[in-house]
Amino acid sequence: MVIAVKLRAVFLVLLLGLSVISAGCIGSSSQKGAMKEETLIIFHAGSLSLPLQQLEKEFSSYAEKNLGVKVTFQDEASGSVKACRKVTDLHMDADIVATADYTLIPQLLVPNYTDFYVLFATNQIVIAFTNKSKYANEINSTNWYEILAKPGVTFGFSDPNQDPCGYRSVMVMKLADLYYGKPIFETLVEKNTNIYANGTHVYAPKEIEVKSDKVVIRPKETDLVGLVESGSLDYFFIYKSVAEQHHLRYITLPDEINLGDFNKANYYAQVSITLGSTGKTIKAKPIVYGVTVLKNAPHRELAIQFLKFWLGKEGRKVFEENYQDFLNPPIAFGNVPKEIKPLVKVEG
Structure with missing residues (x-):
């Protein structure tokens, strides 16, 4: 009788232990399967609104499949001068600034807020x-x-x-x-x-x-x-x-x-x-658009991955579908991230 009681107690302990282990495995599996979520903040020229919407949609699918990240975007369209001044005067957080006049980036954002920029498209x-x-x-x-x-x-x-x-x-x-x-x-x-x-x-x-x-x-x-x-x-x-x-x-x-x-x-x-x-x-000069990732970008690594997508064949296709001529190749200045160097011509 005593032996039977002890055996039942041991069995219950083992069963409880297995339940805990099982729960732990389920929990770790669930955590492992959870996808990281990040929001990229982009201050951009109003004329980039439509191509960016399409590009962001395509990058979201790409990032989910290839980077294991669920990406959403917080877009703020404005005049390009205002976009830069949101950073310099209002000290607002942003990952990327894209302007309809590339010269605004070296004029207003270099060197305090960014150390590189890329010329990527033209217009008239x-x-x-x-x-x-x-x-x-x-x-x-x-x-x-x-x-x-x-x-x-x-x-x-x-x-x-x-x-x-x-x-x-x-x-x-x-x-x-x-x-x-x-x-x-x-x-x-x-x-x-x-x-x-x-x-x-x-x-x-x-x-x-x-x-x-x-x-x-x-x-x-x-x-x-x-x-x-x-x-x-x-x-x-x-x-x-x-x-x-x-x-x-x-x-x-x-x-x-x-x-x-x-x-x-x-x-x-x-x-x-x-x-x-x-x-x-x-x-007055020929129209050329510029883009940069800020030094203190809240999601700098992901922002650079998005810029790589932007400057690659996917981005070129999107901009050309939206009637905007893409530079071939884009031209980059400054401390250009290694991730995008194969896609650009580095000057100075």
């Missing part, structure tokens, strides 16, 4: 509109400035102090003075805003003022898309890729003024602009 300025726009069937590449000046016609561009598309649009109108030999800048810009020029040098006051209802200015170029689509704005200066992405009608401008021709770099450089927001002076 066009004038976009819809069938609802006044004189939509008359405007062309030779008479656009006359159409914009007509009574009742409205046009827009983004804020030069916040957005490269804004200061580029203003410089396009100044370049038009030189190309056409007519006072286009005075007629379209100076008469309607407090932006002014001294010779070929343009000044954008810190607080931009609009003097008439002819001109509409918004923080970033993509803010104007809806106004044109609804018919409340006739025309706006925008990147060709954005006009294509939104299926807008547009006219191309002569290569001498559209900032899309690398062979015209010296011609563009005749015009410059000083921004009241930063005090910086920027020369």
Whole structure:
């Protein structure tokens, strides 16, 4: 009887032990199978919104299968100047900053916030509109400035102090003075805003003022898309890729003024602009986009993996599907991470 009781006690102890071990195995198996989750924070130019959405979706699938990480994205679209100032002035955390003007990165972020950057895509300025726009069937590449000046016609561009598309649009109108030999800048810009020029040098006051209802200015170029689509704005200066992405009608401008021709770099450089927001002076130049991973990126390792995906064949395909020409190869400056070196041409 005593032996039987002892045997039962031993059996219960063993059974309990096995249950604990079994539970432990299940727990460790569950922990092992749990996928790491990370959120990448990206401050980017508004004109990159659509290609980035597609690229992020594809990278999320790639990361889950190949990196064992479930990736989500926190995107903040804005003018590129504002994107940089979120880091420098507001000290906001971000993993990646991508700008429509690569020169903003060395001007504003190097060396305190990043030590490398990559030039990856190009674009050009066009004038976009819809069938609802006044004189939509008359405007062309030779008479656009006359159409914009007509009574009742409205046009827009983004804020030069916040957005490269804004200061580029203003410089396009100044370049038009030189190309056409007519006072286009005075007629379209100076008469309607407090932006002014001294010779070929343009000044954008810190607080931009609009003097008439002819001109509409918004923080970033993509803010104007809806106004044109609804018919409340006739025309706006925008990147060709954005006009294509939104299926807008547009006219191309002569290569001498559209900032899309690398062979015209010296011609563009005749015009410059000083921004009241930063005090910086920027020369007109061919449009080139830039991207960097910040030094203190909360998820720097994963951000570099995303940048590698971005600069590889997957990224190239996405940008070209979104009507944006990709540099071949992208050009990198500074302390370039080893992970992306095979994908870029390192300069300086």
